Amino acid sequence: MDISGSSAIVVGGTGGLGEATVRRLHAAGAKVVVADVADDKGKELAAELGIRYVHTDATSEESVQAAIDEAQSLGPLRISVDTHGGPASGGRLVGKDGSPLALDGFRTTIEFYLTAVFNVLRLSAAAIAKQEPLDEGSRGVIVNTASIAAYEGQIGQLPYAAAKGGVVGMTLVAARDLSPLGIRVVTIAPGTFNTPAYGKAADRLEAHWSTQVPHPKRMGQSPEYAQLAQSIIENDYLNGEVIRLDGALRFPPK
Ligand SMILES: NC(=O)c1ccc[n+]([C@@H]2O[C@H](COP(=O)([O-])OP(=O)(O)OC[C@H]3O[C@@H](n4cnc5c(N)ncnc54)[C@H](O)[C@@H]3O)[C@@H](O)[C@H]2O)c1
Numbered sequence: 001m002d003i004s005g006s007s008a009i010v011v012g013g014t015g016g017l018g019e020a021t022v023r024r025l026h027a028a029g030a031k032v033v034v035a036d037v038a039d040d041k042g043k044e045l046a047a048e049l050g051i052r053y054v055h056t057d058a059t060s061e062e063s064v065q066a067a068i069d070e071a072q073s074l075g076p077l078r079i080s081v082d083t084h085g086g087p088a089s090g091g092r093l094v095g096k097d098g099s100p101l102a103l104d105g106f107r108t109t110i111e112f113y114l115t116a117v118f119n120v121l122r123l124s125a126a127a128i129a130k131q132e133p134l135d136e137g138s139r140g141v142i143v144n145t146a147s148i149a150a151y152e153g154q155i156g157q158l159p160y161a162a163a164k165g166g167v168v169g170m171t172l173v174a175a176r177d178l179s180p181l182g183i184r185v186v187t188i189a190p191g192t193f194n195t196p197a198y199g200k201a202a203d204r205l206e207a208h209w210s211t212q213v214p215h216p217k218r219m220g221q222s223p224e225y226a227q228l229a230q231s232i233i234e235n236d237y238l239n240g241e242v243i244r245l246d247g248a249l250r251f252p253p254k
Helices: 016-027 039-049 061-074 103-128 158-181 196-209 222-234
Strands: 007-011 031-036 052-055 077-082 140-145 183-190 242-245
Touching (some): 007 016, 016 031, 016 039, 016 077, 016 222, 031 039, 031 061, 039 052, 052 061, 061 077, 061 103, 077 103, 103 140, 140 222, 158 183, 222 242
Parallel strands (some): 007 031, 007 077, 077 140, 140 183, 183 242
């Protein structure tokens, strides 16, 4: 699908993977809406590129719909990329003191990393479904973000791995559900990417992962995620798949 001329939303668009995707889609000619909760960064990025920022909480129906409406006002919405983050809880299933992992933390992690992804997916799909079909009846494409933790969750990562496993599980059925509407759904499962999500730990993690990732021996860089997102959007035959982007990394138990 041609990116140029369509509007696009990038949820989590001021984060590491999101910002790189915003820049890439903007450069490719999409009318991009940056949708995030980080208002200062979002406004700064939008001003730099001359695009729109909409304060968007991925967990909220009204909020995501407002971002979609803004994108639709700029041109036909055919592209939705979800790279949002949020609070994630972890810990061993049974702690050293014998207590079970907290239910609240599990619920919060699922809310941000699975339910909110479903929220963006369903609202994006309904909006893209209203567009005029292009070649072969195609209307648009939705890109989700999982993690290789969906397959190799590490010790202490159970809630996050469960949420990401849910995103992986939604991918094929969403593509099947949306096939009569000509909407593709593809999920990227990143390995370990050097983004602001790691804060001050980034240098330590870069050093650690540079010994663990088979090749190239480093963490992923956000533009590499954005490059894959663009490729997914442009390749009409990619659908219903989860693509690992991980330098052949397989997470060890810890
Ligand atoms: N960085 C990695 O190594 C890595 C690996 C695998 C998967 N992922 C996944 O990729 C996604 C993006 O990761 P990142 O490293 O770019 O993180 P990041 O922290 O750099 O970006 C996340 C963005 O989401 C925004 N956000 C937080 N809560 C939100 C909400 N309720 N609604 C909308 N936006 C919200 C933040 O403001 C931030 O801009 C996450 O889902 C993460 O789990 C990242």
